[in-house]
Amino acid sequence: MKKYETADLRNIALLGHGHVGKTALNEVILYDTKIINRLGNAKGGNTTSDYHQEEIDRLISINSSCAFCEWKQNKISIIDTPGYADFIGEVIGALKAVETAVIVVDALRDLEVGTQRAWDFAEEEKIARAIFINKMDKQNTDFDKICGYLKDKLGVSTIPVFFPIGKGDDFKGIVDLLKMKSFSFADTDYKEEAIPADLESRAKDLREKLVEAIASCDDALTEKYLEGTQLTEDEIKQGLKKGIRERTIVPVFCGSSVTNIGIQPFLDALVDYFPSPADMDRAKVAGEEGKFIKADPKAPFSALIFKTSSESHMGEMAFFRVFSGTLHGGSDVYNANKSHSERLGQLCFMIGKNRKEVSEVSAGDIATVVKLKNTTTGDTLCDSKSKVVIEPMEFPKTLIDMAIYAKSKGEAEKMGNALNSIVRQDPTLHFGLNKETKESIISGMGNLQIEVIVSKLKKKYGLNVELRKPRVPYKETIHGKSEVQGKYKKQSGGRGQYGDVWLKVEPLERGKGFEFVNKIVGGAIPRNYIPAVEKGVKATMEEGILAGCHVVDVKAILFDGSYHDVDSSDMAFKIAGSMAFRKAVNDAKPCILEPIMTVSVYIPEEFMGAIMGDLNSRRGRVLGMEREGKSHVVKSQVPLGELYKYATDLRSLTHGWGSYKMEFSHYEETPGPVSQAIIDAHNREKEAAEKEK
Secondary structure: OOOOOHHHEEEEEEEOOOOOOHHHHHHHHHHHOOOOOOOOOOOOOOOOOOOOHHHHHHOOOOOOEEEEEEEOOEEEEEEEOOOOHHHHHHHHHHHOOOOEEEEEEEOOOOOOHHHHHHHHHHHHHOOEEEEEEEOOOOOOOOHHHHHHHHHHHHOOOEEEOEEEEOOHHHOOEEEEOOOOEEEEEEOOEEEEEOOOHHHHHHHHHHHHHHHHHHHOOOHHHHHHHHOOOOOOHHHHHHHHHHHHHOOOOEEEEEOEOOOOEOHHHHHHHHHHHOOOOOOOOOEEEOOOOOOEEOOOOOOOOEEEEEEEEEEOOOEEEEEEEEEEOEEEOOOEEEEOOOOEEEEOOOEEEEEOOEEEEEOEEEOOOEEEEEOOOOOOOOOEEEOOOOOOOEOOOOOOOOOEEEEEEEOOOOOHHHHHHHHHHHHHHOOOOEEEEEOOOOEEEEEEOOHHHHHHHHHHHHHHHOOOEEEEOOOOOOEEEEOOOEEEEEEEEEOOOOOOEEEEEEEEEEEOOOOOOEEEEEOOOOOOOOHHHHHHHHHHHHHHHHHOOOOOOEEOOEEEEEEEEEOOOOOEOHHHHHHHHHHHHHHHHHOOOEEEEEEEEEEEEEEOHHHHHHHHHHHHHOOOEEEEEEEEOOEEEEEEEEEHHHOOOHHHHHHHHHOOOOEEEEEEEEEEEOOHHHHHHHHHHHHHHHHHHHHHO
16 A cells, blocks of 8 residues: 655544534545445445444444545545544544544534534644535525634634535535635536636635635734735645644535535645644643654654454454554554553554555554454553653543343343443443442443443343443431340250340441440450351341441440350351341431432533523532533532433433533432332332242
8 A cells, every 4th residue: 555654644533413414524535535436325324434233223423433545645534423422432532543623514503512512622632623514505505604603603713715606406516715716516526617707706705804814823924914915825825724733723614425516625625734643743741741742753653542442344443543653563562551562463544344454554644453452442552662651532421320230140241241341442431330239330421322332232242131220329327326135046946046235326427437336344245256246237237227228327336235155156146236236226216318419510501590490300409600611510419319311311401512520429318208219119129029039
């Protein structure tokens, strides 16, 4: 395969809301550059990038997908990303590997949350941005209106470099304000012509605004422009490249991926004006402020794994971006995060699910390697003689928890192994055992992501699983004090069982846990039986008294008892301790505690009332409101039991614009009706379990 200089590489990620045509744009780019010889479509289930069965069935992108093409002697690597918030991890990984984010917008829709999210992520990564307004062939499109709201909502840096010729069924081409030419599509290629006479005046006006925006990116150009001197074509080109690279200009393009209009001029702009890896420092060295790795093919090798996946036709795959040096297939590299060496297999460039094997990959390029032993997303691979760790991606905390059970007995271990394998490939998923509730919990970014996991377990691993609402880790404690006897006596011929204890219980300060005090004097209970009493108390604390919840913040004082020389045993005193503790707690005004979470909800101002009302309905206490960046933040404390599927509810209430963070605050007593409902539910579970026996 042809080798490219670092300056001849362009790496882009296609971002945006769901169903704006990112996958279709990727498809037509590959078609126009002769990588594929026919256009696939989502409904036909035959696009290059959406090749997983779940994507075909659901007609959406779930995984990011890599492809590459050549245009004007430049190699363009493209990462097509999902538009749904549930799969945001795929977007975050992709952005770490590219210099340019192409934000795709639907010409018929107002500014959507996915557009804003893509813009913000690209801003955080400090990479170049472009906007491609797609579907200009649809009826009732209004290019000026779209550009207006993009400028209002995203900032004055957005500036058109294309504008459409016609709209709807009459959309037949674009005017390129940089070349001051029109382009229309005929058969299999573009036709370059002079700008139609009726559009000349508009083209000159928009060109002047574009030149003004370009001039503002450079002091020398600004001075020349203000003096009334015309900028040369080279000055305009260099000024635009600088503005894009420094993110002071975001060019707005337009076209249609369905009718293949505007695509090839867009590719021209990508290679002419957008940064190569040689133009931008993208790899920040972890722990070293301000230090970046230069994209030098002759420097020591370093690369970042930005995605891992398991494909049925290839096995475990690691997608990586080389930031420096040149990597050869079959060589040994060092995993700087795990401190171990990896022997690389065959290197390849991907085109969807198809691969192009290569012998080497140089600085700035994106490639894939199969079957690494112990390397995961976010790891740095480097030269063992020049060890370096590249700052990895930061993934958001999970937003939704579900309890997951294998439907068939004996498959719990198989389910756990399968989920651990899936989670290893997706940093936005977590799986583990909740030690307090004894449930296996799968956590993710939303319902759709969890549904896809369940489907994958069935289709790939042959596992049928059941999702349930996770149990809330309630706890039990006491308000009062009590003093009781627990006596266990059993005689059944031969040696019997005898244990007799007196316990006092009293509450401890919240969060103190448990304290056991031995105040036996005079040998009322032999010393060797004291630990057994404590074990009995602790076992009953684990089982719970009211609703099967762990008992906390209690002090148990063993102060008297009796024993039998022959019949007493550890077991007898353990049972006696358990009996005494159960009675004592019941007599000491027991209550149920619930976990309270501190919740920060980030929303546009227009949703403030709806969110505060919703939080109040969940027994939440609003602590205050403040402004943070572009969002209003409502801070509150809400019982965990009231937050089941809150991520889904919040998206519904705010049309996708809301987000939240949650962390544990403290435990507090549940109100009477809530406590009773918890106790009733526990009793019903016990009855059902007994009937099954």
